[in-house]
């Protein structure tokens with residue numbers, strides 16, 4: 580399988596060839612790498628930067644645009660006419676899959692996993708849920724939200740019905756045992772990020788990212804190692820506890836390395852996950868997430884979401900406060916998008932919960 584490196588001036592490999600994999604272009608790239616000077620100052624400690632993958636362009640942006648380039652590339656290569664996938668009620672993956680399918684002239688069927696208990700009407704009707712309907716996707720409710728294997732198995736039943744009606748389905752499952760084709764998008768992102776760092780004249784110490792299905796985390800990690808970068812990747816758990824997530828990331832990263840034809844690229848001690856910011860569970864708000872959301876907005880004009888990037892940023896803030904980074908380090912927050920889900924959680928900033936009008940004032 581193709582992996583080739585061209586030596587960069589500093590001796591590092593500059594190019595990971597992904598040309599052997601079917602691909603369509605969906606993401607607006609390169610996404611900006613920006614400094615967060617106000618948040619850095621407020622927290623003291625390392626220099627914080629943000630890699631703006633919330634700005635990948637497709638249907639309000641996010642990490643899934645890079646992943647879908649490879650999934651839909653395969654779908655087109657197989658002659659599919661309908662894309663089927665699964666996700667939570669407020670799934671950014673499902674929203675962007677619907678958008679990508681439409682852009683390529685394909686049908687879209689979305690399984691909606693009921694994963695998050697006790698959410699209100701906005702959660703069930705606004706944000707991504709509204710957007711699935713705008714894209715005209717066919718929706719399939721799935722009550723057992725935490726049954727990942729069951730959710731994937733049910734996708735096959737939906738695919739069977741599409742086939743029986745004369746369609747040609749392409750299924751994007753989210754379970755860990757499936758080939759991590761989407762993660763190749765983050766091998767590409769690793770390459771893009773290292774190029775930007777080199778052009779900016781900085782050395783990246785750590786990239787902090789929300790770690791869910793682990794395609795983003797594992798692709799980024801494998802990509803950095805393939806390019807001989809020592810940068811660490813810290814995955815903030817947003818769905819499951821640390822042990823299970825670390826196991827998943829390692830397994831997925833090894834699968835990515837195999838896809839690149841580079842077995843042995845990622846070692847167990849390369850995998851760093853933090854589960855102290857998950858709170859009661861997936862999609863359940865935490866005080867730290869709310870504080871991170873307010874800090875990002877009020878100090879940097881940056882929007883994060885309650886399910887993924889708000890918790891990931893809360894993780895980054897918590898690690899800085901804990902002294903996990905040296906003062907001179909450059910720490911990159913990989914902003915994976917998700918902001919439409921904010922509209923599913925209006926109670927977080929309900930009337931009375933607004934600020935004082937001043938940047939950096941105490942966040943309630």
Ligand SMILES: Cc1ncc(COP(=O)(O)O)c(C=O)c1O
Pocket residue numbers: 641642670671672789790791792793794795796887888915916917918
């Ligand atoms: C906004 C956002 N960030 C991060 C993630 C996690 O990415 P991954 O599933 O690749 O771990 C997701 C996944 O749905 C997401 O929607």
